[in-house]
Amino acid sequence: MQLSISAIVILAIVLAVLIRGxxxxxxxxxxxxLFGFFLAGTTVAPQIHDGLDGVTSTVSKINP
Incomplete structure (x- = not known):
């Protein structure tokens, strides 16, 4: 749950920067x-969530 909130915050910041820029x-x-909101209610949402989890776990394993 913590990861999804972080992703929401990051995407909201990116959206705000794009609008202001x-x-x-x-x-x-x-x-x-609205597209994201309605997409979250479809049957594709679990696959998208699993894909984001995979990407974030891969990125977290990268050694700095």
Missing amino acids: GHLKWPAALVAV
Whole structure:
């Protein structure tokens, strides 16, 4: 659960930076947020979650 909250915070920051930088307009950002919201309710959500878990576990195993 802690990982998913971290991912949400990071994605929210990236979204805010893109909007403030002018690279992403408000209507497109709203569509992106709604797409993510509705995607979370589909049958694909567990596979996406498992993929993100795999990526984060791989990244955490990289030695600095």
